[in-house]
Amino acid sequence: AQTVTQSQPEMSVQEAETVTLSCTYDTSESDYYLFWYKQPPSRQMILVIRQEAYKQQNATENRFSVNFQKAAKSFSLKISDSQLGDAAMYFCAYRGQGGSEKLVFGKGTKLTVNP
Amino acid sequence: GAVVSQHPSWVICKSGTSVKIECRSLDFQATTMFWYRQFPKQSLMLMATSNEGSKATYEQGVEKDKFLINHASLTLSTLTVTSAHPEDSSFYICSFSKGTVSNQPQHFGDGTRLSIL
Numbered sequence: 001a002q003t004v005t006q007s008q009p010e011m012s013v014q015e016a017e018t019v020t021l022s023c024t025y026d027t028s029e030s031d032y033y034l035f036w037y038k039q040p041p042s043r044q045m046i047l048v049i050r051q052e053a054y055k056q057q058n059a060t061e062n063r064f065s066v067n068f069q070k071a072a073k074s075f076s077l078k079i080s081d082s083q084l085g086d087a088a089m090y091f092c093a094y095r096g097q098g099g100s101e102k103l104v105f106g107k108g109t110k111l112t113v114n115p
Numbered sequence: 116g117a118v119v120s121q122h123p124s125w126v127i128c129k130s131g132t133s134v135k136i137e138c139r140s141l142d143f144q145a146t147t148m149f150w151y152r153q154f155p156k157q158s159l160m161l162m163a164t165s166n167e168g169s170k171a172t173y174e175q176g177v178e179k180d181k182f183l184i185n186h187a188s189l190t191l192s193t194l195t196v197t198s199a200h201p202e203d204s205s206f207y208i209c210s211f212s213k214g215t216v217s218n219q220p221q222h223f224g225d226g227t228r229l230s231i232l
């Protein structure tokens with residue numbers, strides 16, 4: 001079974017600075033998809049960014065980018081120019097191929113942004 | 116973008132009561148819907164996968180008779196917590212997928228906070 005590990009329960013960053021959240025996963029599949037979701041205090045799940053495993057190019061969405069290392073099974077999220085609104089729980093998630101649409105979540109990282 | 120409506124957002128009820136939570140996709144037909152449970156400061160745990168017109172598939176350890184899922188149409192799925200007890204208190208979140216393509220993200224409802232007294 002696939003597993004997703006987020007080794008940083010909590011992180012903090014100064015406003016306007018850059019922070020990187022770590023995520024590793026375990027799978028025997030070659031094709032899969034990876035996601036980062038943000039859950040603010042409102043508890044709504046918001047998609048931040050996604051990456052297809054077959055793509056070598058790292059995904060980027062404005063201030064958010066990933067460092068996808070397939071061989072190392074690593075999928076870290078970098079947040080540049082951090083804003084107060086970035087404060088939230090961040091969940092890394094894995095989704096396999098083959099018709100299975102289940103999302104496997106990591107335990108999450110709580111990000112605090114200090115003014 | 117896709118919108119998911121989940122109701123109620125918060126419910127408080129007495130032990131032994133059955134509670135129904137609705138999840139609707141507002142702007143397209145969802146072939147598959149998912150129900151998650153989230154305890155405070157923890158991650159989302161998948162409870163079951165709901166396919167329109169067929170029986171839901173439950174994850175290991177989830178009681179089928181306790182958590183009844185009905186996906187009667189392509190826009191509505193319901194989760195009924197039967198004879199709820201305090202240990203069932205949690206945050207329940209639904210999500211749906213637009214299709215069978217795995218790279219499509221799941222779209223989540225805003226969640227239901229269930230408190231059993």
